[in-house]
Amino acid sequence: MKARSHTADRILEASRKAFNEKGYAATSVTEIAASLDMSQGNLTYHFPAKRDLAIALEDDAILSMREYRLTKKNGSLADNYIDHLLFGMQLTWRYRFLLRDRIHYAGAPVGQRPDSELTADYEGLVDLLKRIDEEGLFLRDNEQNIDVLARSLWIVSRYWVDYLRELEGLEQVSWTDQKRGIQHHLAVLFPYLKISARREFEAALGQRQI
Structure with a gap:
């Protein structure tokens, strides 16, 4: 990805905040420029259309996922699992407008981008669950299909913000609300784990x- 100017970075940060708070459709380029005390012409010099702002932010989210995948350290299972969970929840929070508003600027879901990294993220979760199995941390009397469990866990994390909006009616989602999603993810996982493993994950x- 080509290096951006400081001005372009400022524009994208202001756009991300505005899109998250008001939604892509309800945010105008004019108000983004005004929030930066910048002329609209200066903004459109860097990003000719509002859609370009959203796509650039989407590119940033995907790049963050790729960098995390390529640079993550192989530590203890508990540390690796919690890091994977928190990274996904924090990224979903930072770019939450993408999950809600992509239909307005791109149509197809972000997962249909060939470089979306979502498949790699899911496969990373599957690998972690396989490590749990290999290390004998699943309860013997609670056999499970790892793919089914992985899908359930991934869906909780990926669609938590949608749940908050749709069923709890929250227009503005706070990080405190998002942290509840972390607890719900673990509430799905923990019944399958031995007590010793739960303690390691909690620690x-x-x-x-967070």
């Missing part, structure tokens, strides 16, 4: 600032 989560 790993407790060591992180």
Whole structure:
């Protein structure tokens, strides 16, 4: 990806905040420029159309996922699992307008982009569950299909913001609301785990600032 100017970065950060708070459709280029005390002409010099802002932010989200996948460290299972979970929830929070508004600027879901990284993210979760199985941390009397469990866990994390809007009626979702999604993810996983594994996961989560 070509390096951006400081001005372009400022425009994208203001756009991300506005799209998250008001929605893509309800946000105008004029108000983004005004929030930066910038002329609309200066903004459109860097990003000719509002859609270009959304696509650039989407590119940033995908790049973050790729960089995380390529640079993540192989530590303890509990640390790796919690890191994977928190990264996904934090990224979903940072770019939450993408999940809600993509139909307005791109039509097809982001997962249909060939470079979307969503498949790699899901496969990373499957690999972590396989490690849990290999290390004998699943309860013996609670056999499960790893693919089914992975889909259930991924759906909780991926669509938590949608649940908050659709069923709880939240127009503005806070990070506190998003953190509840982390607990719901673990509530799906923990009944399958031995008590010792749950404690390790809880300790790993407790060591992180969320």
